[in-house]
Amino acid sequence: MGLQEKVMVEMKAAxxxxxxxxxxxxxxxxxAILLAKTEKGASGELTEEEEVKLVQKLVKQRKDSAAIYKEQGRDDLAQPELAQVAVIEKxxxxxxxxxxxxxxVVQTIDSLGASGMQDMGKVMGVVTKELAGQADGKTISSIVRTKLSS
Incomplete structure (x- = not known):
């Protein structure tokens, strides 16, 4: 069952x-699915990888919005965003x-022979591909940065 079918089933339940x-x-x-399917150059169907990226983007947008609202002391606006994150992350x-x-990250650094911050791009590329959909880019980046600078 594709993402669109799962969403429709969940929508009925909601x-x-x-x-x-x-x-x-x-x-x-x-x-977002409909927009992605109909945008210029789209094949009309999304791969599983594209679906995961799309959902990750939606989660990131809401987390960023919630962070901005909290920064401005607007918890009343941040809470609905975080509630949506919980639903979308499913x-x-x-x-x-x-x-x-x-x-x-450590395995990748060892296999690439990365030695410093100049290798961060290489390491990030490999790790991000390997962990597609299973980890947040910000978390990966901070761990890679820590490992390469130590």
Whole structure:
């Protein structure tokens, strides 16, 4: 079952449960899928990798918005964003812990023979591909930076 079908099933359940937060989140996913399928140069169908990237983008947008709202002391606006994040994250593969990410980063650094910050781009490229959908780019970046600078 593809992402769009899963979203439609969840939307029906959210409508029956009168869960407005879930419904709004699911509609955002559905909208993003339709936009991606119909944009110029699109094949009309999304690969699983494209679907994961799309969902990650939606999660990141909401987390960024929530952070900005909190920074401005607007918890009333941050809470709905974080509630949507919880709903949207259900459609991502299970996320790895920092320790698991660290293991992959260390293995990659060893295999590439990376020695300093000048190799960060190489390491990030390999690790990001390997952990696609399983880890946040910001987390990967901070771990790579820490490992390469030590």
């Amino acid at each position: 409508m029956k449960a009168k869960d407005s937060v879930a419904l709004e989140s699911l509609r955002a996913i559905k909208s 459609f991502l593969p299970e996320q790895l812990t920092e320790e698991e990410i660290e293991k992959v």
